Amino acid sequence: MADNAFSPADYVFMARALQLAERGLFTTTPNPRVGCVIVRDGAVVGEGWHVRAGEPHAEVHALRQAGEGARGATAYVTLEPCSHHGRTPPCADALIQAGVARVVAAMEDPNPQVAGRGLARLRAAGVNTAVGPLAAQARELNIGFVSRMTRGRPWLRLKLAASLDGKTALSNGSSRWITGPEARRDGHRWRARACAVLTGIGTVRDDDPRLTVRDIETPRQPLRVVVDSRLEISPEARILGGGPVLIAAACEDAAKAAALAQRGAEVLVLPDARGKVDLGQLLAELARRGVGEAHAEAGFKLNGSLVREGLVDEFLIYLAPCLIGDAARGMFDLPELTELAGRRDLAIRDMRMVGTDLRILARPA
Helix, strand or coil: CCHHHCCHHHHHHHHHHHHHHHHHCCCCCCCCCCEEEEEECCEEEEEEECCCCCCCCHHHHHHHHHHHHHCCCEEEECCCCCCCCCCCCCHHHHHHHCCCCEEEECCCCCCCCCCCHHHHHHHHCCCEEEECCCHHHHHHHCHHHHHHHHHCCCEEEEEEEEECCCEEECCCCCCCCCCCHHHHHHHHHHHHHCCEEEEEHHHHHHHCCCCCCCCCCCCCCCEEEEECCCCCCCCCCHHHCCCCEEEEECCCCHHHHHHHHHCCEEEEECECCCCCECHHHHHHHHHHCCCCEEEECCCHHHHHHHHHCCCCCEEEEEEECCCCCCCCEECCCCCCCCCHHHCCCEEEEEEEEECCEEEEEEEEC
16 A cells, blocks of 8 residues: 555554564564554554564454454554464454454565465455555564565674774784773664574684673573584583573584583584585574574674675674774675775665764665
């Protein structure tokens, strides 16, 4: 439906539904973040959002709050109501049974199990349906879910903290701390919304990070994934504590895998033709495991590999107001260019100060 077919009120109530959906930012994995607002005679009679997988969807929460007020009302939903039985019954059926007269969805569900069928079921029952208000915002909120459903791989966000001269660590590997506490806290928020945090063995060896979410409150920890071609990780590495860990290797080592299993880590062997970890296959496997948003915090070697293979969807860059010098490590291990035509252009989506640091959000142009 064209944008001009929607009233100002449609946008107001859909914006509220998106606010509700965002409350599930850290919890709904692997499900999408969805909000619902039910309006009758211009007044909100019910609201709800999806909290976590296996629990009622946003529409069910809103319908329970609305009660009989849902009859003849309009339901604003940030994602097309589902039409299939998963862990919960179809939301399209619940809306029909409640007597809702109109359903406005921000976007269709990219899940092949739904993909227009929910709206079709509503129309077949005589419910007026419309799709489109604030669709771009709804898609951004569920960019990882959309990526997993349409591309079979997660949306990969690469986070970098660097000096103004583009250096991420000293030549000896030391990198604590280039950016300030506000930027680090902000980085933890992005880490918390991801389904998985990806790093390389170089970072584990140099920094011995935990890569857990600590600077903000979160009800769950994302899966941590270490790219370790030769399976060099120490069973004593700090990353092996505090939640599930997946080690992606390119070689078999039963004894090492058994030792890591005792620390709660799973080893996945995914070699490519060069004896390295097949990063594309790793992302595909993460998608099969329900990972929608992957958040990479790695060193310049793995960063360069991800960029070279075209796997980075978004760059989250924090620039600190300092200079480190030419001998320090850069952001990416990329081949030298002989002409500028070979550069990789980015489109800046957002730029703001976070504490004393500059945060840039950019995507491949």
